[in-house]
Amino acid sequence: xxxxxxxxxxxxxxxxxxxxxxxxxxxxxxxxxxxxxxxxxxxxxxxxxxxxxxxxxxxxxxxxxxxxxxxxxxxxxxxxxxxxxxxxxxxxxxxxxxxxxxxxxxxxxxxxxxxxxxxxxxxxxxxxxxxxxxxxxxxxxxxxxxxxxxxxxxxxxxxxxxxxxxxxxxxxxxxxxxxxxxxxxxxxxxxxxxxxxxxxxxxxxxxxxxxxxxxxxxxxxxxxxxxxxxxxxxxxxxxxxxxxxxxxxxxxxxxxxxxxxxxxxxxxxxxxxxxxxxxxxxxxxxxxxxxx
Amino acid sequence: xxxxxxxxxxxxxxxxxxxxxxxxxxxxxxxxxxxxxxxxxxxxxxxxxxxxxxxxxxxxxxxxxxxxxxxxxxxxxxxxxxxxx
Numbered sequence: 178x179x180x181x182x183x184x185x186x187x188x189x190x191x192x193x194x195x196x197x198x199x200x201x202x203x204x205x206x207x208x209x210x211x212x213x214x215x216x217x218x219x220x221x222x223x224x225x226x227x228x229x230x231x232x233x234x235x236x237x238x239x240x241x242x243x244x245x246x247x248x249x250x251x252x253x254x255x256x257x258x259x260x261x262x263x264x265x266x267x268x269x270x271x272x273x274x275x276x277x278x279x280x281x282x283x284x285x286x287x288x289x290x291x292x293x294x295x296x297x298x299x300x301x302x303x304x305x306x307x308x309x310x311x312x313x314x315x316x317x318x319x320x321x322x323x324x325x326x327x328x329x330x331x332x333x334x335x336x337x338x339x340x341x342x343x344x345x346x347x348x349x350x351x352x353x354x355x356x357x358x359x360x361x362x363x364x365x366x367x368x369x370x371x372x373x374x375x376x377x378x379x380x381x382x383x384x385x386x387x388x389x390x391x392x393x394x395x396x397x398x399x400x401x402x403x404x405x406x407x408x409x410x411x412x413x414x415x416x417x418x419x420x421x422x423x424x425x426x427x428x429x430x431x432x433x434x435x436x437x438x439x440x441x442x443x444x445x446x447x448x449x450x451x452x453x454x455x456x457x458x459x460x461x462x463x464x465x466x467x468x469x
Numbered sequence: 470x471x472x473x474x475x476x477x478x479x480x481x482x483x484x485x486x487x488x489x490x491x492x493x494x495x496x497x498x499x500x501x502x503x504x505x506x507x508x509x510x511x512x513x514x515x516x517x518x519x520x521x522x523x524x525x526x527x528x529x530x531x532x533x534x535x536x537x538x539x540x541x542x543x544x545x546x547x548x549x550x551x552x553x554x
Contacts, residue, residue: 222475225544229508229537327477385539388495388509397510398535401550408477 181451184444191440195433201265202426209359209419216356216412223409226402234373237391244338245399247371248347253290255337255346256280257369257407258304259353259414260297262321266418267425269354269362270299276364277352281307292346294333296320296411326411334404341370349403351410354417360424362417369406372399470502470541472518474529477548481529487521489543492531500543508537516545 234245258277260270277300284291293314295301301316308314320329340346349370354362387394472489474482489500492514511534517526534547 218479219477221480222477222546225473225475226535226546229535229544229546232537232539233508383506386505386507386509388493388507394508394510394535397550401548405477405548 181444181447184440184447188437188440188444191433191436195430195437198426198429198433202423202430205419205423205426209416209423212412212416212419213356213359216409216416219409219412223405226398226405230373230399230402232385233387233391233394236385242392242395242399244341244370244403245372245395247373251289251347253292253346253348254284255292255294255340255349256284257294257296257333257337257349257351257353257410258300259351259410260295260300261414261418262298262319264299265425266422267428269418269421270297272364273352273354274300274303276366277304278307280350280352280366292340294337296333297414321411321415323415326415327408330408330411331404334400334407337370338400338403351407353410353414356413356416356420359420362420367406367410369403372402372406470500470543472500472543472545474516474518474545474547481547482518482527485521486543487519487523489519489545490517490526491536491545492516493536500538502541504538504541506539508535510535511545511547 230245256277258273260273264270281291291309291312293304293308293312294317295304295314296317297320298316298318301314304314317329317333320326320333322329337346337349341349348368351367351369353364353367355365356362470486471484472482472486473480491498491500491509492512494510494512497514498509511531513533514531516529516531518529519526529547531545531547533550534545535550536543536545538544
């Protein structure tokens, strides 16, 4: 039988870990609520903007605007990888890394060079290990700070537009998480440049007026839309991370509860055993004395 | 006809309207039902929304944005479009 003191210590440790995981769960739940609301509200904005772009694209198939329609020859592809800055969020980063691995092998099989932009510290080492000598990796620190997230996204958009127009990269994609519910999220790859999304269900075939003209509209809001897409990916990633953290900390708290029940049982049994043992000894001693 | 006004932070308006007056890039513009399909850039100014039968507009400030109008559905997206590229 295990030592009582040892058991008591173990129970104490599990109890304090349980307190930490429960607190983390509560914090994540509060943060998740905010992040979820933001991501969901923003989805409509991003969707409507992309929808307008798709409508313009449908009505101007011959417009020669690379930022919007993409380049035919792609030799370098930029990957914006959205991971988390902090750990203890279950398999959140693992799922992103798995998705990235798929994209990396696909791009290499097609003979493309890669340029990584790592957003979130947790996957930096992972990406660095997969880097070939002729490839580049950038790291964005403190990207997710909520008060600066929108500006950071725009700055990143400006940077990638510069890289694209100067010819350093020919295609930009995001690898990140799409938030569905606290229990459910999916990792996905989304194209940022070309900015055009899949053709929308757009049955309106009437003549359309563009003011001032298609070229000026594209020039004005395609760069903006790139920033919007990055911001949306970041919001989805933050919500996904908090959801993942909340569910994994909930699981950890439950495991701690199970462990505590089992350990308390064992502790009580041991205690009873020890008392019985002592009683037996006392009784045996007393009866020996009576006989004597 | 319907109108929807969105900003990155929130949805400012969504509902049935009688007409909408917009600060379009080439001058003020009034959208009425059955208006021709259009996509226009908006400049700084005031958007005035008139609910059906009402003569009192809901006024929303625009710092720039874009508006699309297809099949009696106006979607106005506002935002700070000045992009340094």
